[in-house]
Amino acid sequence: xxxxxxxxxxxxxxxxxxxxxxxxxxxxxxxxxxxxxxxxxxxxxxxxxxxxxxxxxxxxxxxxxxxxxxxxxxxxxxxxxxxxxxxxxxxxxxxxxxxxxxxxxxxxxxxxxxxxxxxxxxxxxxxxxxxxxxxxxxxxxxxxxxxxxxxxxxxxxxxxxxxxxxxxxxxxxxxxxxxxxxxxxxxxxxxxxxxxxxxxxxxxxxxxxxxxxxxxxxxxxxxxxxxxxxxxxxxxxxxxxxxxxxxxxxxxxxxxxxxxxxxxxxxxxxxxxxxxxxxxxxxxxxxxxxxxxxxxxxxxxxxxxxxxxxxxxxxxxxxxxxxxxxxxxxxxxxxxxxxxxxxxxxxxxxxxxxxxxxxxxxxxxxxxxxxxxxxxxxxxxxxxxxxxxxxxxxxxxxxxxxxxxxxxxxxxxx
Numbered sequence: 001x002x003x004x005x006x007x008x009x010x011x012x013x014x015x016x017x018x019x020x021x022x023x024x025x026x027x028x029x030x031x032x033x034x035x036x037x038x039x040x041x042x043x044x045x046x047x048x049x050x051x052x053x054x055x056x057x058x059x060x061x062x063x064x065x066x067x068x069x070x071x072x073x074x075x076x077x078x079x080x081x082x083x084x085x086x087x088x089x090x091x092x093x094x095x096x097x098x099x100x101x102x103x104x105x106x107x108x109x110x111x112x113x114x115x116x117x118x119x120x121x122x123x124x125x126x127x128x129x130x131x132x133x134x135x136x137x138x139x140x141x142x143x144x145x146x147x148x149x150x151x152x153x154x155x156x157x158x159x160x161x162x163x164x165x166x167x168x169x170x171x172x173x174x175x176x177x178x179x180x181x182x183x184x185x186x187x188x189x190x191x192x193x194x195x196x197x198x199x200x201x202x203x204x205x206x207x208x209x210x211x212x213x214x215x216x217x218x219x220x221x222x223x224x225x226x227x228x229x230x231x232x233x234x235x236x237x238x239x240x241x242x243x244x245x246x247x248x249x250x251x252x253x254x255x256x257x258x259x260x261x262x263x264x265x266x267x268x269x270x271x272x273x274x275x276x277x278x279x280x281x282x283x284x285x286x287x288x289x290x291x292x293x294x295x296x297x298x299x300x301x302x303x304x305x306x307x308x309x310x311x312x313x314x315x316x317x318x319x320x321x322x323x324x325x326x327x328x329x330x331x332x333x334x335x336x337x338x339x340x341x342x343x344x345x346x347x348x349x350x351x352x353x354x355x356x357x358x359x360x361x362x363x364x365x366x367x368x369x370x371x372x373x374x375x376x377x378x379x380x381x382x383x384x385x386x387x388x389x390x391x392x393x394x395x396x397x398x399x400x401x402x403x404x405x406x407x408x409x410x411x412x413x414x
Contacts, residue, residue, distance in 0.1 A: 068224045069193070071130045072313050073216055074202040075275075076232035077268055079242040081295035081355075084328075084348040085232055086202035088309060090158050091321045096196035099156040101129055102207035104143045111139070119209035126219035129201060130227060132192035134185040141185050149177045165191055198313060206248075211271045213278055217286070227289065228312065231279070233272060234295035235384045235402065236375040237368050238359040240265055258370045265374035272378045280411040291414040294382060296402050299352035302329045312414055360394050360401075368394070381408040 072089070076082040083099075090097040105122040121137055128136040134144065147153065148160045155161060161170050165187065166180035192199060209215045213229060220227035240261060243249060253259035279290055291312050298305045302325050310317050329352035359368075372379065372386045379386060383406025387393040393401070 071199045071227045074230045078204050079239045080232050080234035082202050087348045089200040094197045096159040096192045096199045097157050098201050102203050104140050107143050108139050122209050130225050132189050134188040145183045213275050229290045230293055232293045237371050240371050241363045261370050265371045269375035269378040276408050288413045292412045296356045299356040357397050
């Protein structure tokens with residue numbers, strides 16, 4: 001009996017070992033499957049997209065009635081029309097506007113020799129700016145001074161180039177950044193709080209920690225801060241080739257394989273989908289503070305969208321801004337003046353209709369097909385129609401390739 005028990009023990013032990021191994025293997029397969037599974041916006045089980053404890057945003061959810069500083073944050077991928085959208089607010093005299101302040105976080109991080117966390121730097125800077133504070137991180141002020149007073153960026157912030165931070169108005173022929181005294185955290189903070197009713201920040205998703213709007217919501221979760229967000233999107237068939245052209249990514253593996261475009265398309269559109277899904281899951285009290293704006297809608301009806309943007313921000317509509325917007329969206333890129341508008345990347349002059357459709361005749365059909373393959377889900381949510389290699393659809397610019405009825409529109413309350 002004893003002799004039989006030992007082999008039996010060994011057999012049982014061996015079986016248990018295999019059972020444990022199989023269980024671990026299947027568990028790994030299950031989680032990998034979840035990770036690779038396409039997003040389904042009607043499946044509440046997809047916790048990997050982010051099951052958030054929305055109670056943490058206590059201020060947004062009514063934890064306090066004390067709201068002292070109003071902010072609006074424009075969030076988008078690069079090459080999505082964010083410079084034009086930001087400039088719409090830059091031209092309003094009640095707005096303290098900052099163009100891509102997270103570039104400051106990037107430069108400070110690089111100068112630190114990567115000795116600190118970029119995410120922590122960016123979060124600290126965002127949390128400070130929405131309170132009109134310019135003392136955190138301490139090394140940020142020198143970069144802000146250098147960036148906003150650079151001759152190449154003369155007018156990217158009207159607030160920083162106007163009295164009392166500069167002696168004369170920007171419309172004065174004598175105006176020059178050289179006339180403006182050095183900035184201090186005190187002078188910037190006082191002007192931001194006392195002269196301007198609203199702070200507007202324009203930031204790119206690629207610079208936001210985790211590429212997620214939740215970081216922005218967290219930065220705004222303070223009892224003396226009120227924030228709204230504009231999530232600006234654009235047809236990825238326009239965004240991705242333009243991003244390649246200015247060096248946001250590089251092509252790899254030869255022109256035919258389009259490996260760089262494949263990776264960038266997948267990454268960009270996944271980020272878009274995840275941020276849309278984040279908004280869908282938010283309670284109404286938070287969703288009411290976020291607007292979805294498609295660049296194509298702004299390009300087609302700039303005056304109508306201007307009214308919508310200013311109404312959302314709580315700003316009065318000025319005819320001077322309407323006239324400027326109508327003029328700038330009917331001009332050509334050739335009208336950009338480096339002395340007045342800075343480099344092409346910051347110049348907002350362009351024929352809006354042409355800008356919305358330019359990709360149709362500039363981008364190679366093979367490249368369009370690659371982008372549609374990786375971005376089909378995001379395109380469907382945002383109302384962008386795939387061409388599926390149809391020459392007729394591409395060539396006929398009388399057929400719009402975006403619809404006014406699309407799923408993600410229903411997830412926003414503005």
